Amino acid sequence: MKRQVFDCQPGCPVESTLQIISGKWKSVILYHLLQEKVCHFGSLQRQLVNCSRRMLALQLKKLEQDQIIEKITYQDQPFKTEYRLTLQGQTLKPVILAMAVWGEKYNRLQKNK
Amino acid sequence: MKRQVFDCQPGCPVESTLQIISGKWKSVILYHLLQEKVCHFGSLQRQLVNCSRRMLALQLKKLEQDQIIEKITYQDQPFKTEYRLTLQGQTLKPVILAMAVWGEKYNRLQKNK
Structure with a gap:
């Protein structure tokens, strides 16, 4: 999954x-x-x-490929897979x-409209 | 442009x-x-x-519809349009x-790979 470096000008790193x-x-x-x-x-x-199960597996795979999360698989029975954030x-x-805080305020505003 | 309220569970506001x-x-x-x-x-x-000019106009329009920015038009000559953030x-x-800071670090990491 090709990732880009956005740095042609100020603001691009966002x-x-x-x-x-x-x-x-x-x-x-x-x-x-x-959490x-x-x-x-x-x-x-x-x-x-x-x-869906399929969507969850897909997004976990992408996050793993981007080295944002890591997957730990335990071979003992029952078979177990854990995920955690990388450094x-x-x-x-x-x-x-910051996005969660903003989103909660946005949701309250939208509901009060 | 229909906007959703994501609040079915913790994390959704993001x-x-x-x-x-x-x-x-x-x-x-x-x-x-x-800035x-x-x-x-x-x-x-x-x-x-x-x-492109078209993409910029489109994204400004969407931000305006979401009440994130406002557009001020000056009728005097030459015709002038300004944009600024709403409250x-x-x-x-x-x-x-926070995204700019993270993106800059990410860019440095990617370039040093």
Whole structure:
């Protein structure tokens, strides 16, 4: 998955960030991993009620390819897969939390219209 | 332009924010408006060198519809149009700046690979 470096002028690095976090459910997955440190596939699926199994697997794969999350597989029975943020992924914390705060205010405003 | 309220569960408000700032060049436009307070269409166009006139006009229109920016038109000659952030648009500052900081680090990492 070819990633771009957006730095042709001031402001462009924001696009570099957007390319990593954009994509249905990705930012919600990142939010949960920030809160819970480690998540099993099953627990993510239970929490992202409107997200299909296939979509969840796809977005986790992309985040893994971008080295934002890492996947740990336990061979013992029952078979278990865990996901957690990489060091680079953890540096997204200010971005995701700022977006969560803004989004909550936006939601309140929209509901009061 | 129908906007959604994403609040079915924790983390969803991040998606509410993404729907507003996602879209080619939007976050770069917001970055410039945060830095320069007021921008003419022409100055934005000069600064966003790889952005077509049509794309710039489209993204400005969407930001205006979302009440993130406002457009001021001066009838005197020569005809002049200015853009600035609304109060709600200004509250995006922590989000855009956090994304710019993260994007700059990401760009440096990618170039050193």
